[in-house]
Amino acid sequence: MGRIFLSAGRGGVAGLEWDGDLQGAGTTEAQEMSLLRDWIVAELTARQVEVLAVPDELSPTQTIAWINDRIQWGDVALAIHADALDPTTDRGATVFYIAHNHSRKQHAEQLIFALLRRVPQLPNQGAKPDSATNLGKLDFCREITQPSLLLQVACLGHADDRALLQSSRRAIATGIAEGLVTWLRARLTEDTLLAATTQAAIVxxxxxxxxxxxxxxxxxxxxxxxxxxxxxxxxxxxxxxxxxxxxxxxxxxxxxxxxxxxxxxxxxxxxxxxxxxxxxxxSIARLRLDDRAPIMGLGQTSEVQMTMFLKANYESALETVPEIAKLYRGEAQIEGVNHDVAFSQMCLETNFLRCHPQRPVDAYNFGGLGSLGGSSEEMRFASARLGVRAHLQHLKAYACTEPLVQEQVDPRFSLVTRGVAPTIADLSGRWSADPDYGRKVLGILRRLYESAGLL
Missing domain, CATH: 3.10.20 (Ubiquitin-like (UB roll))
Incomplete structure (x- = not known):
């Protein structure tokens, strides 16, 4: 039987600014996942399975390199995470696998089945392709040279999930360990391992x-x-x-x-x-989706396509702002901003219009604009239309030097160096401190186009 590489990951996969360590909950994702990782290692060791724990101090990139330097044919890798978001619909466990890989999907389903068999009270969010994340891919699922999965164990920001994680840690670890053993046994039947004992002879x-x-x-x-x-x-x-x-x-x-x-x-x-x-x-891409994709320009999706995409990612998204797609399409056309780009950024900033204590939907701050004067309060707008307009005006401030068409409602418009970020990639480190911010917007934009049949 092969070996298992186990990483206690940091930060949620949703890619939102409020992901990461919790404030006021008396714990952090790092603490919880390290404790769970230690229990999983103990459970696997008791089953005489060799497990290699990734050092905690490594970054995500270093983690992948560390695993690839040691992993061999027959081995598998798993990263465990706990999202910090708080909406009820995000509760529970999810296993992410590399998109379009049927066998890896089966492995993901086996893993989550084993976990929920031990902890049935943990909500089941299912096995999902990594293309369903905001980045459109997960490096842990794609860059490791042998099969790998990413398990989001629970929503750490939800009190019920957090209590369950802390009170049933050993049961959760046992379920994960049993799923990993099942996965290893399945690996032994794969053609690449049956063909030969050395890589040179593999067919x-x-x-x-x-x-x-x-x-x-x-x-x-x-x-x-x-x-x-x-x-x-x-x-x-x-x-x-x-x-x-x-x-x-x-x-x-x-x-x-x-x-x-x-x-x-x-x-x-x-x-x-x-x-x-x-x-x-x-080979003929009708839409530009690389790092130089511009912010200004005409969008391609219809209101119906945008609405269906939003509802597919969060069924209750339109309860607070039913006209959100119409507002983005209409307001963006007035200012010359690509409404597909702005809409995708809104989906990233609000996690598809889910409510969150730090950014309530009824604040209509769809772009995550900061308040003036260093206030800790989220900026609020009087209506959804004004919130959309402020978001688009702020994008325009970054993307070009043209004057506004409508009256300024973005309080931070004059604080931006005009035209400093003409492409989506240029938003990284500017709109957000996240160096992958532009990639995350592009990831959602790609998913929007795919759902609309444009790709």
């Missing part, structure tokens, strides 16, 4: 590649349920991977392959059909 099954519905001359390969394509194909699609060393490469039978899912970051649409071993790619 990867081939997969068919379609580009714009035409058969590509070379085949790809399937590795641990993930399709890989020859790196030459990326050149054909106009994607220069030579300048992106972070994209994972695999040399097999004299050919260098790259993981197909990584092409999505370069505007390539793809769909993987595991039943037929077929990877379909579309």
């Amino acid at each position: 990867f099954p081939p997969c068919k590649i379609l580009i714009n519905q035409q058969v590509y001359g070379e085949q790809g390969i399937e590795v641990n349920g993930n399709p890989y394509v020859p790196i030459d194909l990326a050149d054909c699609l106009g994607v220069n991977l030579a300048a992106v060393p972070s994209v994972r490469r695999l040399r097999y039978r004299g050919i260098v392959y790259v993981k197909a899912i990584e092409l999505r970051a370069f505007g390539i649409w793809l769909q993987w059909e595991s039943a037929t071993q077929t990877l379909a790619l579309r």
